[in-house]
Each structure stands twice: as C-alpha cells, then as structure tokens.
Amino acid sequence: MKVRALKYIYPFLLFIFCWVSFSSHGWITLLPVIWSYLIIPIWELLIQPDASNLEAAEEEVAKDDPVYDYILYATVPLHYASLLYFLVSLLQPDLGMVDYIGRTLSMGLLCGIFGINVAHELGHRATKFEQALAKIMLLSSQYMHFFIEHNKGHHKRVATKEDPASARLNESLFEFYIRTIIFSYISAWRIERRDLSKK
Secondary structure (H helix, E strand, O other), X not given: OHXXXXXXXXXXXXXXXXXXXXXXXHHXXXXXXXXXHHHHHHHHHHOOOOOOOOOHXXXXXXXXXXXXXXHHHHHHHHHHHHHHHHHHHOOOXXXXXXXXXXXXXXXXXXXXXXXXXXXXXXHOOOXXXXXXXXXXXXHOOOOOHHHHHHHHHHHHHOOOOOOOOOOOOOOOHHHHHHHHHHHHHHHHHHHHHHHHHHO
C-alpha cells in the first residue's frame, strides 16, 4: 500500500519545476507551464489508462493509511515556501518581461493545482486542523469564500440554477468563469450572514 501511495508524490515535481522557474531567466521560467499544458497531455495520450480500482478490502486499508494524509499536509508548507520564494524572486533587478510572465504563471499553477485542489480535499475533512489547512491553502489564491460556498452552497444546490459553481447548458467557459467568480462570492456572504443570524 505504501508503494501505491508514492504515485501521489509525482505532482510534487511541479514544485521543483516552479523553483527552477523562480531561479531562472528566459523561456525556462515557463517550464511549469510547458510541463502542465504540453508534456503531461502528450504523456497521457501515450500511456495506456488503468481502469482497475482498488478491491473493497484494499480501499478500507487505504482509508486508514495516514501516508495519504501526510502527503496532503506536506503540500501546505511546500506551497507557502514556494509562494515566499516566488515573491522574493520578483525582487531581482535584472528581470525581463518573459521572466515576470513565466514566474507569475508558474505561481498561478501552484495556487490552482495545489492551493485550491488540496484545499478542496481538506475542506471536506471533519477535523478543525484539516479545515484550517484548507483555509490556509485558499488564502494563497484569495479564494477563501470557496470554503463556505462549496461546502454549504454548492453541495446543496449542485447543477441547479441557484448554484454558481455549476456551468449551465451551452454556457461558454468565459461566461461561466465570470459568473462563478462573482456569484460564488455573493453566495458565500449570504450563507455566512444566514448562519450568523441563526447564532
């Protein structure tokens, strides 16, 4: 089971590529973007997918294996170390436009891939510690309202017209993006106001 968990460390390569980006100049600052949007998609086209799932007994063992939790927890300090390094790297006096663009896109990838996705997983956990880690991760993307709206709004209204987090039939990506950003925030405020008034 421990060996199977190692595949979940593979995404940590992105942290390494981002640190290379933050330390470099020119096109190499785009390495995380090239990795995420070019190399991985080509790799997935070439690799035969594995359609098998864990057996029921294996799934129960995996649920109780803390190594999966430790991988999630490790993401938090790595993410914030990367954010700090990114900010410090922008202070270098000899940066060109490609350097700024490459480094910023790379940090944006970390915030989206790790900041929001890991926060999503931890936000569904029951312990206060894990929920605090979720909020810490969302903070790096200035997306903390997601914690409230997703758990108390989206899950109750999923795929309805009242759900700002579900795309509508034939809605373009751009329209959905604008709508979900604005109305998820408004929804979180309404949910929190309602909860506070009950207290």
